[in-house]
Amino acid sequence: MPKLKMSLLTIIGGLTLLSSSAYAGVDAEVSYILNTLLFLIGGFLVMWMAAGFAMLESGLVTSKSVSTIAAKNIGLYSIAGLMFWLVGYNLAYGIPEGGYIGTFLPWSDASSVDTGYSDGSDWFFQMVFCATVCSIVSGTLAERIKIWPFFLFCAILAGIIYPIEMGWQWGGGHLAAAGFSDFAGSTLVHSAGAAAALAGAILLGPRLGRFTETGEAAPMQPFASSSIPLATLGVFILWMGWFGFNGGSQLAMGSFEDSSAVATIFINTNLAACAGVMACAAVSRLVTGKTDVIMMLNGALGGLVAITAEPLAPSPFLAIIIGAIGGIIVFFGTGLLLKLKIDDVVGAIPVHGFAGIFGTLVVPLTNSSASFGAQLTGIIWVNLFVFIVAFAVWYLMKITMGIRISEEAEKLGTDKAEVGVMAYSIRD
Amino acid sequence: MPKLKMSLLTIIGGLTLLSSSAYAGVDAEVSYILNTLLFLIGGFLVMWMAAGFAMLESGLVTSKSVSTIAAKNIGLYSIAGLMFWLVGYNLAYGIPEGGYIGTFLPWSDASSVDTGYSDGSDWFFQMVFCATVCSIVSGTLAERIKIWPFFLFCAILAGIIYPIEMGWQWGGGHLAAAGFSDFAGSTLVHSAGAAAALAGAILLGPRLGRFTETGEAAPMQPFASSSIPLATLGVFILWMGWFGFNGGSQLAMGSFEDSSAVATIFINTNLAACAGVMACAAVSRLVTGKTDVIMMLNGALGGLVAITAEPLAPSPFLAIIIGAIGGIIVFFGTGLLLKLKIDDVVGAIPVHGFAGIFGTLVVPLTNSSASFGAQLTGIIWVNLFVFIVAFAVWYLMKITMGIRISEEAEKLGTDKAEVGVMAYSIRD
């Protein structure tokens, strides 16, 4: 180090005796910046998941409902963003310790170096999670729900239902006090979304002609997916976004421990998804004789959802096992819903609900600070609360404004009936 | 800290007395790295916007021009990159203080820790902005412009026209001296692109059969968009990229203040887009009876463009208002262009031009260092300059090489006539 330079620094900095070594902790402001950066990167990756859901659902619905799905997906993300600022954030994070509900005040920023990260970056990161919950609902109810009642439901889900239950855990409410453990939201986000979707699917009923009198599913043909490559793109987008979803949920990156933890989370998240894909590929090949690509796609998501409750503690090997079981649950869960005559257009309930509950339940196997009792408590509280409130909201909307499009509109397709724009116009 | 370690560091570093605490500022090299990182992350996100424009335009044009749009979009991004290195950067940033034009020298790197960020990362970040200007032009002129004259225009726009006017502000030229304020380029980038597109659209004329004798627009059918899901994907990509566009325009992240500012920018950018979407959803539903998904998509962009002139100063509430008005401007601006019989295939002029001017005008409402007079000055200088020069360039090309494909080629479609590759070949 040149002497002149050292002298200059000595003058600038004064006789400061500092401890910013690797072993004494990172400088507080640098740590603040790095933690904020994790939220921002994690945030734009999870925002990107909104596009993933849009593509997955666009690809899996029939071609006469694709414009509608597009409108619903960009709309729900927008509504979630607006509502989470207006009421959601403070309902979740304004909660008293061990409590049940926060305040209805709009969010505002209160950052200082001492808070350890930018308040705004945290808001952004939490907001995109909120949007994810609504995205899950969108796919299940596709092709038959009216757009604006759906938007109204999203406003309530993103603004009130999700923030309340999420605050029970991440806001330091009663589930956190009870020892519940859900790292990035297998239950708080994913199965919550699936519970809201299930309530809607029951009240809405299946698409016309989806199930026959005898209880079996109609042949797939009239309900064939419009575009497998778009659905595939959607899953790759979601997979990429999940690095933000789980990695960002470490909530800090400004130290050796935290940045190493984020790397571990990336690995486990990735391996679980890989295992979900290949488990579904193998099972579908063995059971049906075909290597069903839709099952592989939903298997990836099943693996991702399953590992989300605890992506840090498992060894790579256990992450693979958890992901593989998550995928298999999706495969058989999809069949179960068909038997129950519940029409879940994109398979969101098996993916986000069944695999999410499974992932939450097995946290104690790898994280010694969790217990099966607390996990069960959390799963029941969250899913029951969301299902009941969502059911009530859907029901109220059904008997007032109506939630299902007319039979005529359904035969025409929601793209013609509600959006007025056909999804595809491809001529040779 | 172990003694051995300390001794080693003492030997390596000498008896340096440093002040890199949170309250005395971040270490200069760390700050350099973080600032550079912001440019690199912002840069790849804005680069990604090129894909967003490509998908948006591919989705909105008719299916006989999609391969051409793909060729134009990957071509324009390439040309912009090459030209911005060859002449653009130094035309903008080699400008004398308060001046009008820089030098025509190629860019070269001159980084040191004292410059505060890597020169190369800044070049990369500025280059992708330059490509955005060309992307805006591409959509307006689709389906009837010849490819190579379009490429030539892009070279001039990216290499000369945009860098000159951008340097007036961001290079420290006369608009900066006049107190003009345009944080990330509502005017310098977006309305500039729209002005160049407008000049081209006037000289090029509308697509065959787009407007009837009586002045009304022909029914949409023959001009139906080829793929709404791709257009939706395009908007999600652009939205994601905009976090880099606006967030990166903070130009630094290596301090408490800067990293917090980037977070605020993310929030405002996102809320403005959300508001633009829902404003257009509501207005289109009220005016036309349908929830027009294309309007929602362009509404997102209108909100994004409007907030781009000042994404840091507004409160979240004001960001929502600005975004909503941006969206509504797009809705009515689109109708206005139809009345004027200007054929803007994807609606780029209302989105980037009208919403961009609006966003620039309202900066003084939230940023007290801006004035309406200076804003108006900047808007007029930039838009007039770009429109006039672009008009002259388009005109010279029109009377020499020609800019419009033959009537026969237009009926055949540019994909067959110019690219020789059909966009879709889908068989059951």
Place this chain on the structure above:
Amino acid sequence: MPKLKMSLLTIIGGLTLLSSSAYAGVDAEVSYILNTLLFLIGGFLVMWMAAGFAMLESGLVTSKSVSTIAAKNIGLYSIAGLMFWLVGYNLAYGIPEGGYIGTFLPWSDASSVDTGYSDGSDWFFQMVFCATVCSIVSGTLAERIKIWPFFLFCAILAGIIYPIEMGWQWGGGHLAAAGFSDFAGSTLVHSAGAAAALAGAILLGPRLGRFTETGEAAPMQPFASSSIPLATLGVFILWMGWFGFNGGSQLAMGSFEDSSAVATIFINTNLAACAGVMACAAVSRLVTGKTDVIMMLNGALGGLVAITAEPLAPSPFLAIIIGAIGGIIVFFGTGLLLKLKIDDVVGAIPVHGFAGIFGTLVVPLTNSSASFGAQLTGIIWVNLFVFIVAFAVWYLMKITMGIRISEEAEKLGTDKAEVGVMAYSIRD
């Protein structure tokens, strides 16, 4: 700095005399975090390239093989991830200095601040490279290979073949000792993938009806690409991901030098791709009369592959030259393969093989520490090894389980025959 704060820090840290100034090096823990962050960002960008390959290949194959390509691409990424954890990483990095092969142990994490970055982040980054090699193979063999034999080959390629040859260089093996230079893998990744693809293509033979008796290629029509916009999206994704591929290969970001180097790499990577696009646009226009968009897309990739061997040392001007030649090589290489009656469905061999070898060969022109002799040695070792082993594996699979679908299945299309899901179902 407030006195209280200083006192506290003095107590916490002891009387540590540190040198973390810009000129004496960044604090070790901060550097660790930043290096880890580079791997994580680079890693998710390269992971994203798997989506790019999936879209590129989905777009370029005929519409009766798109679901299969989707299944193969998400499957191969999953297999690569699982295998690279199970055996790949330690085969490559457990290699003795100057040696030929590592150990067959699963990877495990061994990070400390002194390792300079999180071991896990490095695993993640290396794993996604491994997936890239398999992606390259997928496109060449499309439309006629059986899914599960392809998956088995990927397991061997990702788990054994690629890690062994990659370890020769990046694991410090015999090629590193010989002075071979391949910054981010023009040879180790790209031409290796192409060599494996070529072996498969020879043993598999061309698609039915692809070449006539007289040796000329059949007219394109029956083999028309299903979706140019998806292929374009794929290339934009790959381009974006390449910033992670090349930028992350700097392997560190925690210093002035490293972060500046990453910026330089971004610039050169981008300019090479730009030049590849425009070189192919010009050449295709001059040679065929049409501005062939598929050639522009593959030209981008040719430029990217060519610069990958040395994206740091070249000046921007030389990066442009290297990229342009890479693009032109793709153009003429594609014609050469047709003459040789080798059916490479997406052009992966010219892109990754020919341009990769070219890029590796010209490293000594810009990097004075490289020599042509060492480059040639590395190219021959890697390509011969991969080709021979891959050929043997493909051959063994061919004579045992079979690698090609039946003639009947090929006429039907692999989507119907193997996956049971049609890619597109679009109705007006």
